[in-house]
Amino acid sequence: MGIGNQDETAFEFTGNWKEFAPIAFTNALLTIVTLTFYRFWGITRERQYLWSHSRFIDDTLEWTGTGVELFKGFLLALVLFGGPWLVLTFGVQALVLQGYSMAAGILGVIAFLLLIMLPGFAKFRALRFRLSRTHWHGIRGGSDDPGIGYAWQTVWRMVLGYLPFTFMIPWAMTTLWKKRWEAMSFGPHQFESHPSWEKMLGRYFLCAVLGPILVIAVFAATIGSMTMLAGDGGEPNGVVIAISVIMLYGAFFLLPIAYYAAFFREGVDTLELSTLQFRFTARTKDWLMLFLGHGGLWLLAVLVALVIAAPFGLLMDFSALQANGPQALGVFPMIGLAIAYLVPFSLVMPFIRYRNWRFFIRHMEAGGVIDLDTLTQSSTRRNAEGEGLLDALDVGAF
Amino acid sequence: MQWPVWHYDGSNATRHECLLSAGQDGFRLSDAPDPDRFYPWSAMVSVGHRNGTDLYAHRDLEGWRIVFPSGTPAELKPFLPKTKHYGGVIDRFGLWPAAAVLLALSAGLILFVLKIPEYLAPYIPMSWEKKLGDAMIGDFGGRICHGPGADKVISDLQARLDPKGAKLDISVVNVDMVNAVALPGGKIMIFEGLLKKADNPDEVAGVLGHEIGHVRNRDVAQALIRQFGLSAVIGGGNAGAMANALISYSYSREAEAAADTHAIGLLHAASVSPEPTAAFFGKLAGQEKALGKSAAALGYLSSHPLSASREKAFRDSMDKAATYRPILNAEEWKTLLAACDSDPNVKEGGDLDLF
Numbered sequence: 022m023g024i025g026n027q028d029e030t031a032f033e034f035t036g037n038w039k040e041f042a043p044i045a046f047t048n049a050l051l052t053i054v055t056l057t058f059y060r061f062w063g064i065t066r067e068r069q070y071l072w073s074h075s076r077f078i079d080d081t082l083e084w085t086g087t088g089v090e091l092f093k094g095f096l097l098a099l100v101l102f103g104g105p106w107l108v109l110t111f112g113v114q115a116l117v118l119q120g121y122s123m124a125a126g127i128l129g130v131i132a133f134l135l136l137i138m139l140p141g142f143a144k145f146r147a148l149r150f151r152l153s154r155t156h157w158h159g160i161r162g163g164s165d166d167p168g169i170g171y172a173w174q175t176v177w178r179m180v181l182g183y184l185p186f187t188f189m190i191p192w193a194m195t196t197l198w199k200k201r202w203e204a205m206s207f208g209p210h211q212f213e214s215h216p217s218w219e220k221m222l223g224r225y226f227l228c229a230v231l232g233p234i235l236v237i238a239v240f241a242a243t244i245g246s247m248t249m250l251a252g253d254g255g256e257p258n259g260v261v262i263a264i265s266v267i268m269l270y271g272a273f274f275l276l277p278i279a280y281y282a283a284f285f286r287e288g289v290d291t292l293e294l295s296t297l298q299f300r301f302t303a304r305t306k307d308w309l310m311l312f313l314g315h316g317g318l319w320l321l322a323v324l325v326a327l328v329i330a331a332p333f334g335l336l337m338d339f340s341a342l343q344a345n346g347p348q349a350l351g352v353f354p355m356i357g358l359a360i361a362y363l364v365p366f367s368l369v370m371p372f373i374r375y376r377n378w379r380f381f382i383r384h385m386e387a388g389g390v391i392d393l394d395t396l397t398q399s400s401t402r403r404n405a406e407g408e409g410l411l412d413a414l415d416v417g418a419f
Numbered sequence: 420m421q422w423p424v425w426h427y428d429g430s431n432a433t434r435h436e437c438l439l440s441a442g443q444d445g446f447r448l449s450d451a452p453d454p455d456r457f458y459p460w461s462a463m464v465s466v467g468h469r470n471g472t473d474l475y476a477h478r479d480l481e482g483w484r485i486v487f488p489s490g491t492p493a494e495l496k497p498f499l500p501k502t503k504h505y506g507g508v509i510d511r512f513g514l515w516p517a518a519a520v521l522l523a524l525s526a527g528l529i530l531f532v533l534k535i536p537e538y539l540a541p542y543i544p545m546s547w548e549k550k551l552g553d554a555m556i557g558d559f560g561g562r563i564c565h566g567p568g569a570d571k572v573i574s575d576l577q578a579r580l581d582p583k584g585a586k587l588d589i590s591v592v593n594v595d596m597v598n599a600v601a602l603p604g605g606k607i608m609i610f611e612g613l614l615k616k617a618d619n620p621d622e623v624a625g626v627l628g629h630e631i632g633h634v635r636n637r638d639v640a641q642a643l644i645r646q647f648g649l650s651a652v653i654g655g656g657n658a659g660a661m662a663n664a665l666i667s668y669s670y671s672r673e674a675e676a677a678a679d680t681h682a683i684g685l686l687h688a689a690s691v692s693p694e695p696t697a698a699f700f701g702k703l704a705g706q707e708k709a710l711g712k713s714a715a716a717l718g719y720l721s722s723h724p725l726s727a728s729r730e731k732a733f734r735d736s737m738d739k740a741a742t743y744r745p746i747l748n749a750e751e752w753k754t755l756l757a758a759c760d761s762d763p764n765v766k767e768g769g770d771l772d773l774f
Binding site: 047050051054055056059062066069073079080081083084085088115117118119120156157158159160161208391393394395396397398403 | 427428429430431432433434466467468469470474481482483484504505506509514517518521522525528529554557558559560561
């Protein structure tokens with residue numbers, strides 16, 4: 022039996038934020054009263070909603086991961102990240118202080134290598150974990166590759182990418198994308214991807230060459246207007262300031278987004294699973310709107326934080342705190358400050374994840390026919406740990 | 420009775436439209452790939468929703484699912500597991516009662532963690548702390564100054580300032596910073612920069628008294644326990660890290676104030692004037708004033724109270740009736756000042772920014 026055709030959208034997001042909000046709000050409440058420990062179960066509830074409101078052809082996706090798995094992933098991340106970090110901060114310091122510079126150097130280099138391997142390792146494991154917990158028609162994905170080889174690949178490919186004035190970054194990113202996806206499978210089928218890095222070079226050059234030029238231009242204009250101001254004491258030129266702001270915005274925001282949009286589109290457009298071909302329709306403008314929306318949410322969060330902080334008297338002049346001596350600021354205002362930070366953070370992050378997922382599903386397309394009878398269950402190992410590393414290092418999985 | 424269900428058996432992606440025939444202990448699925456197989460109710464797990472209706476999985480069969488397209492029939496609900504909302508324990512008590520209980524537990528836990536280092540620290544044997552200190556510091560990379568006569572002056576200084584206390588490992592180190600630190604194992608280090616900045620041995624006595632206060636109050640052991648405990652309880656994440664830093668620092672500020680009180684007591688008992696120490700903080704306060712409001716904000720987040728309030732505390736302890744005498748005579752003071760310059764073997768410290 023085969024399903025799917027070329028004319029309909031294969032992916033559709035059917036959720037809405039009004040249904041999602043009660044999940045986000047109750048998660049925020051439970052996260053705060055459990056000193057953030059509930060967050061693993063909260064994220065699981067979020068995903069169950071998001072996945073079950075994402076239709077692919079004739080049925081929705083299903084998230085089968087659990088809070089306990091995410092918690093184990095977090096513990097693993099603590100060990101993997103915390104181990105080298107402890108060695109770097111305390112071990113190396115102790116050795117230097119005692120005069121063993123050589124040993125300190127070697128230990129430092131080993132710990133440092135482990136640390137720079139971690140982002141690639143985390144990204145790989147997160148993708149693997151998400152695929153192995155995503156069911157469709159009762160079938161899941163996964164990988165049997167532990168991702169250690171991939172982590173090394175990340176290190177040397179990124180180093181090579183940076184060496185020629187960073188110009189080989191598109192090559193490093195696309196070849197890593199290919200390595201990552203081709204290690205993954207869904208059901209019995211292996212993913213295939215063959216993105217071309219030459220295609221993205223144009224956008225990358227804009228980003229890597231035009232960006233710095235814009236920054237230097239703004240710098241020169243600032244110096245120039247400052248010397249002019251010093252000379253004849255005139256007013257700052259509004260037009261120059263506006264142009265400078267637009268140029269900096271372009272250099273740090275627009276150009277990188279334009280490059281990333283092209284990279285992601287190329288990655289997904291060349292992704293295949295057996296007879297399925299995927300496509301990603303988001304252009305630079307769509308990514309821009311996504312990030313601007315995130316920015317708006319953060320602004321809202323800052324306002325909420327100020328409202329919460331005010332009753333604790335945390336907004337008053339800091340110098341007034343000293344008047345009563347060293348103990349003027351007790352533990353309770355401290356806890357108030359922590360809450361003023363925690364509440365908006367726990368309220369905004371779910372909606373950012375919601376918007377990211379909705380963006381991803383809305384712009385995903387797939388063409389081709391699936392034979393349901395031969396789409397058999399995945400034989401990959403179902404690993405017990407979640408994507409804690411990903412959470413710890415804050416890199417995206419897809 | 421029979422009910423229509425959608426069914427995935429988990430072996431492949433084909434969807435089966437079956438009839439579920441229910442019995443007291445379980446059910447069978449007609450038109451399924453294996454129509455004779457009996458599924459006990461007890462093997463069913465609720466795994467969320469599909470288009471608003473409950474989705475059920477089999478405990479042991481990966482990918483096995485059934486869905487009642489028009490909702491779970493009322494007759495079958497007693498046999499099937501309830502939908503999970505927040506997680507096992509919370510669903511049992513309800514959201515609000517569970518949240519209230521968890522909040523109370525968390526508040527209790529924070530208070531416990533804040534208090535426990537105070538209770539635990541005195542029970543940590545000094546010998547453990549000493550080993551930890553030796554492992555961490557050693558001979559400070561050869562930067563400890565042993566100029567001629569300096570060791571004796573330091574030892575006399577402690578004997579006069581703190582005659583009743585156990586012998587401490589006090590040293591001058593060749594680092595150009597205006598600071599002194601109490602480290603694990605009763606090690607106190609006076610940075611050479613502080614000596615150069617001091618006009619008077621009594622100033623050094625005041626600062627040394629403060630560090631001795633940290634050692635006697637077991638502040639170092641407390642801080643070690645507190646840091647370890649808080650990071651374990653409050654967990655990871657940015658919010659956790661921030662709360663952690665704020666709470667631990669607020670406590671060490673109290674410890675700073677207590678160490679000042681200890682220093683004032685030692686100076687008083689040794690008949691050493693607190694005025695030079697007050698003047699020393701006065702000098703630092705002048706520098707902080709030049710920095711303006713940012714200094715106040717810094718004092719609020721940094722571990723030491725602002726110098727101006729410390730200056731006041733020391734000056735207020737002046738006893739008009741007392742006869743004060745200097746802690747070191749001119750010759751001893753000169754020897755101490757030259758502790759590093761007169762030591763040919765000491766290593767150059769540079770600007771260590773470790774503490």
